[in-house]
Structures are given as C-alpha cells and as structure tokens.
Amino acid sequence: xxxxxxxxxxxxxxxxxxxxxxxxxxxxxxxxxxxxxxxxxxxxxxxxxxxxxxxxxxxxxxxxxx
Numbered sequence: 001x002x003x004x005x006x007x008x009x010x011x012x013x014x015x016x017x018x019x020x021x022x023x024x025x026x027x028x029x030x031x032x033x034x035x036x037x038x039x040x041x042x043x044x045x046x047x048x049x050x051x052x053x054x055x056x057x058x059x060x061x062x063x064x065x066x
Contacts, residue, residue: 002026017049024051035059 007019028035028051039053053059 020050024053027053 002019002023024040028040035053039056039059040051042049043052043055047055
C-alpha cells in the first residue's frame with residue numbers, strides 16, 4: 001500500500017498511529033462505497049486503536065479478492 005520510504009518517514013515523524021491511519025486511508029480509497037464513515041473510527045479498548053474496517057471479515061475478504 002505505502003512505499004517503504006514513505007512508511008519509514010511517517011513512522012519516524014508521526015509514529016505507529018499515523019502509519020495505521022495512512023494505511024487505512026489507502027485501503028478506504030480502494031474500497032470506496034463499501035465502507036461507511038463509522039468504519040474509519042478506531043476500535044474501542046481493549047482492542048488496538050486500528051480502524052474498525054480491519055475487523056469486518058466480509059470487507060477484508062473482498063479486498064483480498066482484488
């Protein structure tokens with residue numbers, strides 16, 4: 001999804017959260033109308049703070065087919 005150099009810069013400057021958000025944004029651009037705005041919100045505790053769309057099994061299956 002991201003170039004390794006871009007990912008490294010984002011990690012150094014903004015940390016893991018920024019890389020996760022940027023990756024989620026790229027995935028969201030590819031998925032398009034299949035997701036809703038609430039899918040981009042981070043998961044509540046005790047889950048890691050990654051976007052909710054990563055826990056949507058049907059959506060992830062459709063991404064793997066592309």
